[in-house]
Amino acid sequence: MEGNNPQTTRVPAAKSDRWWERAVIYQIYPRSFQDSNADGVGDLEGIRRRLDYIASLGVDAIWLSPIYPSPMADFGYDVADHCDVDPMFGSLASFDKLLDDVHAHGLKLLLDFVPNHTSDQHPWFHESRSSRSNPKRDWYIWRDPAPDGGPPNNWTSDMGGSAWEWDAATGQYYLHAFLREQPDLNWRNPDVRQAMLDVLHFWLDRGVDGFRIDVLWHCYKAAELPDNPPNPDYRPELGEKHKVLQHYSADQPEIHELAAAFRTMADSYGERLLVGEVCLPLPRLMAYYGSEAAPGVHLPFNFALLDCPWNPRALAEIITTYEAALPPAGWPNWVIGSHDAPRIAARIGEAQARVAMMLLLTLRGTPTLYQGDELGIGKVPIPAHRVRDPQDLRQPGLGLGRDRSRTPMPWNSAPFAGFSSTEPWLPLNPDWGSRNVSAQAADPGSMLALTRKLLHFRRLSDALTRGAFSLLHADEAVLAYERTFADERLVVVLNLSALPRPHPVRGVALVSTRGLPADPVTLRPHEGVILLPED
Template identity: 50%
Template sequence: MIETQSAPEITQPLRAYRPWWRGAAIYQIYPRSFADSNGDGVGDLPGITARLDHVASLGVDAIWLSPFFTSPMRDFGYDVADYCGVDPIFGTLADFDALIARAHALGLKVIIDQVYSHTSDQHAWFRESRQDRINARADWYVWADPKPDGSPPNNWASVFGGPAWSWDARRRQYYLHNFLTEQPDLNVHNPHVQQALIDTARFWLDRGVDGFRLDALNFAMHDPELRDNPPAPENGGPRTRPFDYQQHLFNQSHADIAGFIERLRDVLDSYGDRFTVAEIGGPDPDDEMKAFTRGDRRLNSAYSFDFLYAPRLTPALVKASLDRWPAGEGIGWPSWAFSNHDAPRAISRWAAPEQAARTARMAMLLLVTLRGNIFLYQGDELGLTQVDVPFEALQDPEAIANWPLTLSRDGARTPMPWQHAWPHGGFSTAQPWLPLGNDHDALAVDRQEASADSMLALTRELLAMRNASDALLIGDMRIIEASEALLLFERSNGEERLLCVFNLGDVVLDWHPPESGPWRVVAEVGGAAIGRLPAISGMVLGVKEWME
């Protein structure tokens, strides 16, 4: 249980109107690894539908589905071969419609990925574009002549290693691919391409989706002059790919992306209360995140990477991240995640194995108290750890190409454990596409359902606390202290005021509120109490009069 004394009942209604997505908790589902309904070792849409009751029981507002579109799966769905099709490995469009219907019946919104920066080389658009230089889609991708010596047009490097250009003999030109060779970049400067992508958005909106996560959006447009990227200065960090040696001034982040976003927003607004969140990666994405969410004609939110690759969770990291998103006119609304399908699971980055369970509980309390939208990655509610997938079992092309100097994404993509002591954790009746973690059987859903003190029970209680509090959903946030180990901040909305205090260090801290008052512990993890904060602990304090 999370309370140190009988829990105060927070019954006040919301005191301000908010769109459903503002302050929402969104649960990310990686379809390949969530639930397998047909025994082929790969998760699918019917499997997700069958398990939506579990998701709804957490108290989240929405699900985000990673790609399930038709794809050769070179990058596991982020290489789209048909934007309006469901890959047979995941099911059919009818299965998707059934998923939407079930989610909506449970009160869950449905957000899906849209990949607008590139397609698969098996997409019909690219197959036509590469035939010659005069076909109807000749300019739908980024093509360029070689230099006089036959080398690529410039020095741009691929995220996955090697040059960002590949030669095509039919056109006697290079095509751009910021990611895999099999992921050619769309020329989103072309208004016909923009219209085709907007038509794709309409297709899914007409089927009932409630919003989009826009993948790698800052890669959607390039510098038409094809200028070389300058070298990146030394920053002391590891450089595992040629991509790390450049400042990416010209292969991404073109100013005209904002205009395309505004076209897309007009379409979304015509459907009502839809939600958009941009994925914007890079060493310093803050300016783009603000630009893409500024005002009321662009995106609703941007998905921060601040915590996703952080090797340690520190008060300074939290303060720096939240300070970049103050409340203010024209400033966008942030979204936060500690783990996802592209990043090693947070508790394995932030804690030694013996502290994993304790860290998972503290991290969940911290996440639900942050200002902004929060994303839970499947398994966060169970405290799942990163799986050490051996090289011979790797599926991730980036991990294989850069072995062993990159962190494998596969270790965060392993199957959900539903039933302990069942073959493959109840995920499938067949050998799964990735191995389950050795310690995941003990963390299975059915096992945690039986315990009132489990991580699963805690997640439900903390999300219920967040959902009942205007201060946590939509309120202001003020950092009071962020020292070496102590993190203290205030969340407030109107008369509601909460103090959130965390010990992120490994020694006990003596702590009392910075001001006297009728404080009551609303929630605590790790044995936190007024006067004493054990290592890796936290609590939320409320004003007694407000809660009575």
């Protein structure tokens, strides 16, 4: 892919200038952002106290991982009450106070919505498992044993082992795509559908600006629950969930009608945003945008940058293939980190993490920035006795643990990094004494300073927020692309190598990952620049 054959994408029409298309979303993992009551766990009041910092970054919306009442078997993704707040995080009153202050700061607030499953401590499941004749029995997926007495089929849990759990009291198995403490809801039951739509109404009426929908593609299963085909490429180090291909346990045709129903509800409240977690190959991912007649979620999450090979040609292929696959009304989105993925700085090093930040914030579409990535937090060792993630505890030694991405936010060099006045629930990054918000805010060459500069520059640029994308150059070391809108033209050039490289495009550097002045002829090692190109 060289500069003589660039690929250009369409410029969004003026009518599609919705807030979330120009926005940057900032993901907060509430347990690990700020503790306000000295229990070692973050909470809503802690987030509220840090809103000045969030607003100062230059982001536009906050997405909170689950805050609902939960036994915390999977740290909030096992919901016991969809319409309340866990006392660990606060109360509905403290949520309302946070929401008001978020809006007062000119920001939007998105909640995590978990529709595929509940906690086994949810009142619905207590009723469902109480007897086969209970009216809520069919709210979950129950089946008799196979002829040999084992599970009804060969489906595997994403957390390892069978996706079926035996219930001796009623003599049937129930389905759980994740932990046994997370039984799957039966979305084929109209009462389940109405109850969960009522949950969305509850929070939308309260004033939230949208939702990130957890594991959306899992909600429907094939009606007859046939065996999944074995995975011919399975390797044990991938984890047990990959033993079979999820042909029948996820991504069923009915899910698109449900996504359209979610979208209809959200749109009825005005410009509310739905972000769908969908971990599927590109053609199947694109189906979650829906159609003109039945729109799906606004943004099916694009995880392509989370584990891609970090080289220019691979990135160019990923970007252009994704852009070409978008439906006519589809708006792109990008992420480089999340509460489930390894830290970007841990994967490619701090110097390239700066380049990755420039990539994230200059590609066409809506970026999501994960807390702590603006500091360049890297590898965080988690001693065996401090491991909390059930995915790691159930499949030790495979490197599947997510604790490494959920460690507390380091605010300053005070004890416990200003996160708490007591030992946090997970270890801090080992360099927290110097890698913290306070230290980086005082350093104009820091990762935090670069992130703020990029976000500020992006906010002022129609080319970056709304413009077209053209690939200009991709070789073994350098990636270059152009962003244009009306008369504004910018070029982004990224050196993904540790050696100096000649500039493929000449111009005046406006922002550099290594600080200005930048050389107009040679890119420094690990340097990304935004250029005003020469005519």
